[in-house]
Amino acid sequence: MQRVRIGIVGLGNMGTGHAKYLIEGQVSGGVLAAVCDVRPERLDQAKAEWGDGVKRFDSPEAMFRSGEVDGVIICTPHYEHPKQAIEAFAHDLHVLVEKPAGVYTKQVREMNEAAAGSGKIYGIMYNQRTNPLYRKLKELIASGELGEIRRTNWIITNWYRSQSYYNSGGWRATWAGEGGGVLINQDPHQLDLWQWTTGLMPKRIRAFCQFGKHRDIEVENDVTAYVEYENGASGVFVTSTHEAPGTNRFEISGDRGKIVIENDQMTFWRLREPESEFNKRNTESFAQPEVWKFEIPITPGGAEHLHITRNWTQAILKGTPLIAPGEEGIKGLTISNAMLLSTWTDGWVDLPIDEELFCAKLQEQIERSKAANAANAQPSAR
Incomplete structure (x- = not known):
């Protein structure tokens, strides 16, 4: 060919x-x-x-x-x-x-x-995934520069959408039309990058999704989620479409320091020695590991x-x-499905999720959806 x-x-x-x-x-x-x-x-x-x-x-x-x-x-x-x-x-x-x-x-x-x-x-x-910032982050984590990951924290609230945006199409922000809100529409990239750069998928999730907060819509537009990983690390993911000005800050803490991506810049607070080693040898009550601050240079690019x-x-x-x-598209979607399921069931959700239960809960939303009621046919989660 x-x-x-x-x-x-x-x-x-x-x-x-x-x-x-x-x-x-x-x-x-x-x-x-x-x-x-x-x-x-x-x-x-x-x-x-x-x-x-x-x-x-x-x-x-x-x-x-x-x-x-x-x-x-x-x-x-x-x-x-x-x-x-x-x-x-x-x-x-x-x-x-x-x-x-x-x-x-x-x-x-x-x-x-x-x-x-x-x-x-x-x-x-x-x-x-072509963004040099996230490619560099993935490289640093994979190389061991950050050490074992201990915490992830992503605040991504700069997806501001007005009521006028939601009113621009009858399918927007409906369960029957889009299948969800900020998690399925705006955040798929962040949910992918979260697990792609760190190499970690959560083992369980507890999330609190709010539906139509400050907006006349039926889907989630404000989410706070807490996750736990197999290695004992934890993470928080916060997102919304109604805050102005919003924030986009991704922070990852590891045994060798902390990396922060914000305002299109990457900062690495690197410990002179791993925290675990410092803790083993230290005998002073209020001593802290020596830390060096670096602004990581990022090569322009990414089309x-x-x-x-x-x-x-x-x-x-x-x-x-x-x-x-394409096979990796299911990873970020698993996280967003788990966040919704956690909210609908008001409890923890283990990964992999109960797919049949999620489909049943989603179908309940579809059947009540404005878009479904306005259309001759509606999608099915069966």
């Missing part, structure tokens, strides 16, 4: 953005061959902008069986991602799915199984969405390792 003929499923904001850089030739070895959308006006606009060289389809199924594409980028509503990816794999196509991988882990697990059985290249649009698409294309053509394998 000399080039990858790429099809885009869904021409909303994200799908259109991916189409533009493909049309501009910014992906070596990749060409925009086709697009599909259920809205005739979007297909008419695609023809006006890109001409007849880009094939147009009114359904994903028609595109998948057309023979016009080798791989697809799925940019449709959250509930549709797994179903459409599974069908694409069945048609022997490579898949790059937008975040989140899906709404609930049961459907994403089925997508992962289909991908494994297909032998095709399967990626997810976790574009923040985000474009970088991920380039990487996926090269994985198809040359076997280049994926930055964001």
Whole structure:
């Protein structure tokens, strides 16, 4: 294969953005061959902008069986991602799915199984993995510079969304339309980076989600969660969409010090010796380990969405390792599902979660959803 003929499923904001850089030739070895959308006006606009060289389809199924594409980028509503990816794999196509991988882990697990059985290249649009700050953090932790992790703390409250934003679409901030709020819409990148950079998944979670706080919406927009890890470490995750000004601060404490990412900078307070060793030899009541403060230099770069698409294309053509394998999309989703389930059951949730119980609780929300009541059909978590 000399080039990858790429099809885009869904021409909303994200799908259109991916189409533009493909049309501009910014992906070596990749060409925009086709697009599909259920809205005739979007297909008419695609023809006006890109001409007849880009094939147009009114359904994903028609595109998948057309023979016009080798791989697809799925940019449709959250509930549709797994179903459409599974069908694409069945048609022997490579898949790059937008975040989140899906709404609930049961459907994403089925997508992962289909991908494994297909032998095709399967990626997810976790574009923040290309951010030099988080790549450096992952490198430092993996190298042992921070020592064993003892605590993680991420405050990510700068996702401000006004009521006007929520009013802009009847599907927004509804259980039937989006499948959740800040955790499924704004935070998938942070939930991915949290476990990707540290290499740790929680063993259990206790979360407190608040629904429609200071906003007229039905889904969660304010979350405080506490997690525990197998190695004895703990973590806190705080997020919201109603605070102004918000905060984005990720702090990781380890046996050899503390790293903080805030305001696009990384600071490392490094202990001269591991705290565990200092504690063993110290005989003074109020002594503390000697600490050195470093501003970690970060190499500019990271083309985000474009970088991920380039990487996926090269994985198809040359076997280049994926930055964001699609199978890993279930990890951050597991954390967000656990946070909601903890709130709905008012208790601790162990990982892996009870997927059937989560689906049942989600279905209860869907059946009461404004979007479901307003539509002729509604998605199902069964």
